[in-house]
Amino acid sequence: MWRGKRDRGSRRCGGLLALGAMAALGLLVWIHAAPGEPNPASPASQAPREPLPEKEERRLRKPVYEKPPLQAGALGELGQAARLQLSDVERRRQEESVGEHQINAYLSERISLHRRLPERRATGCQVKKYDYYNLPKTSVIIVFYNEAWSTLLRTVHSVLETSPDILLEEVILVDDYSEKAHLKENLENYVASLRKVRLIRANKREGLVRARLLGASTAKGDVLTFLDCHCECHEGWLEPLLERIREEPSAVVCPVIDVIDWNTFEYLGNPGEPQIGGFDWRLAFTWHVVPEREQQRRRSKTDVIRSPTMAGGLFAVNKNYFNYLGSYDTGMEVWGGENLEFSFRIWQCGGSLEIHPCSHVGHVFPKQAPYSRTKALANCVRAAEVWMDEYKQLYYHRNPHARMEPYGDVTERRQLREKLRCKDFKWFLENIYPELHVPEDRVGFFGMLKNKGMTNYCFDYNPPNEHEPTGHRVILYPCHGMGQNQFFEYTSHNEIRYNARQPDSCVAADPETDYLTMYLCQENVHNIPENQKFVFREDGTLFHVQTQKCLQAETNSYSGNPAPLLRPCANSEFQKWFFQERS
Numbered sequence: 001m002w003r004g005k006r007d008r009g010s011r012r013c014g015g016l017l018a019l020g021a022m023a024a025l026g027l028l029v030w031i032h033a034a035p036g037e038p039n040p041a042s043p044a045s046q047a048p049r050e051p052l053p054e055k056e057e058r059r060l061r062k063p064v065y066e067k068p069p070l071q072a073g074a075l076g077e078l079g080q081a082a083r084l085q086l087s088d089v090e091r092r093r094q095e096e097s098v099g100e101h102q103i104n105a106y107l108s109e110r111i112s113l114h115r116r117l118p119e120r121r122a123t124g125c126q127v128k129k130y131d132y133y134n135l136p137k138t139s140v141i142i143v144f145y146n147e148a149w150s151t152l153l154r155t156v157h158s159v160l161e162t163s164p165d166i167l168l169e170e171v172i173l174v175d176d177y178s179e180k181a182h183l184k185e186n187l188e189n190y191v192a193s194l195r196k197v198r199l200i201r202a203n204k205r206e207g208l209v210r211a212r213l214l215g216a217s218t219a220k221g222d223v224l225t226f227l228d229c230h231c232e233c234h235e236g237w238l239e240p241l242l243e244r245i246r247e248e249p250s251a252v253v254c255p256v257i258d259v260i261d262w263n264t265f266e267y268l269g270n271p272g273e274p275q276i277g278g279f280d281w282r283l284a285f286t287w288h289v290v291p292e293r294e295q296q297r298r299r300s301k302t303d304v305i306r307s308p309t310m311a312g313g314l315f316a317v318n319k320n321y322f323n324y325l326g327s328y329d330t331g332m333e334v335w336g337g338e339n340l341e342f343s344f345r346i347w348q349c350g351g352s353l354e355i356h357p358c359s360h361v362g363h364v365f366p367k368q369a370p371y372s373r374t375k376a377l378a379n380c381v382r383a384a385e386v387w388m389d390e391y392k393q394l395y396y397h398r399n400p401h402a403r404m405e406p407y408g409d410v411t412e413r414r415q416l417r418e419k420l421r422c423k424d425f426k427w428f429l430e431n432i433y434p435e436l437h438v439p440e441d442r443v444g445f446f447g448m449l450k451n452k453g454m455t456n457y458c459f460d461y462n463p464p465n466e467h468e469p470t471g472h473r474v475i476l477y478p479c480h481g482m483g484q485n486q487f488f489e490y491t492s493h494n495e496i497r498y499n500a501r502q503p504d505s506c507v508a509a510d511p512e513t514d515y516l517t518m519y520l521c522q523e524n525v526h527n528i529p530e531n532q533k534f535v536f537r538e539d540g541t542l543f544h545v546q547t548q549k550c551l552q553a554e555t556n557s558y559s560g561n562p563a564p565l566l567r568p569c570a571n572s573e574f575q576k577w578f579f580q581e582r583s
């Protein structure tokens, strides 16, 4: 795809497009004469070489800095959960650090910046050999905003101590206009003492998209590898990413993201199958098990796994390909949305997005967002407006306020889509993400589900946490008009679907209690269970065929909230329902 159409008509265009053309030229050079390699003429698709002799391999694998010897019993060593015995004063300090960074920075400061991690790779990955002479070099780009000292520097050291010297061009730290004192001169001095690390600073708060591009613009490596500023790279994380990109320059490759606990700094994760990325129709990122079709496609446990979307922070991409693809949407601010935008773009414009099961990197997920993320909405709207075609309506139905959000100008991004002759969103859904249920959203049958007798109360489902999405009761709650947990859809298969978030859940009657409970929907329409079928009749009643009862709004119930209940059908306003798209 990419190779075939790289130079078509791009010279006429200015700015961004010209960059794309330069990028494509760069690629030509890269494929046919990978600089600095012993056999510059070798094409990317050549047969695999003999494995390198062990001694030589060991030499080539040498990291930029060696990790200090294992410190058995040291706090957090090998990724173990760390807990401190604290006095009251110390505990207060610890709490303050959590308040400031939304991670336990107090504890993190007491854990070595050079700690080792537990083995998290499958055995097949551990014995894999790499052709070090023929892997591209990478620049690792780490942007940060007000990050805690220890998590930032642990990220840097972990890169230096796990990346083979010959594969690491440089580490570029980009300060996105942080305010914290410890990130000023102290950091400059510290970084100056490290090989291969550069610090650059934004002149204003750019947000992660433009901060990353600032780093990318000065990167010298063939491959760009992006990391968040609170990561720890696992032994052997880099080689699989670079090998895959050498093999397929239009592949964007993510490591498996292992969780580091924000409070104990325990390195979680397991060597089993990683999960892949998806999204729901609110355009929230989601994780999924690898679907059967993808397992069938892979020939081995160490093969890459195709993923519809990426989490966003951790990935490697051929620099020329990144520029050809239009790098990032520079109209996106602060945080959010860029990961879906980039994922859609990769797939729709002929690339592939993959997770390499042999590459693991840990990421500290904070207790809660440490800075305001309100720009995510506008960023998501930009992504929807450029890439989703008519399917953007499904998003707007579930986020009515997104329609009102000013999102700036996306003309250039739409031109990019034209220029690269990208496929449409329907193609993406059918071929890359067939597991995602596409709602029908028939006029008059989606939105808030309201009752005529109890006006201003809406069907509402709010599972207590993400691990237990189903099995809880549906209630009635004052209508808020924000979509989300008050968004329901009545389908042509007689289901009342709750499909703003994943997994798609369906309202089911519980004949024992007369309440409604949420269950997983049945994707095969011939297998929809009887207790999930309701007939929305002309008179506004929701008739449950199996029990021959009607849904009625009642006040005296579960958790102090009114709820819809199964009752003998009667001519009552409390048994009449209607959908309203917006308030």
Ligand code: LR7
Residues within 6 Å of the ligand: 142, 143, 144, 145, 146, 147, 176, 206, 207, 208, 211, 227, 228, 229, 230, 257, 310, 311, 312, 313, 314, 334, 335, 336, 337, 338, 339, 363
């Ligand atoms: O204004 C900002 N400027 C920045 O430089 C805001 C953030 N940043 C930096 C920040 O310091 C960090 O290094 O950008 C990086 C990402 O910000 P985080 O760590 O606050 O984001 P996150 O980990 O909560 O969010 C995930 O989704 C984001 C959507 O915009 C980004 O793509 C993040 O990179 C991404 N993180 C990951 O993919 C790690 C795994 C998380 C999951 C799932």
Ligand code: MN
Residues within 6 Å of the ligand: 228, 229, 230, 313, 363, 364
């Ligand atoms: Mn992060």
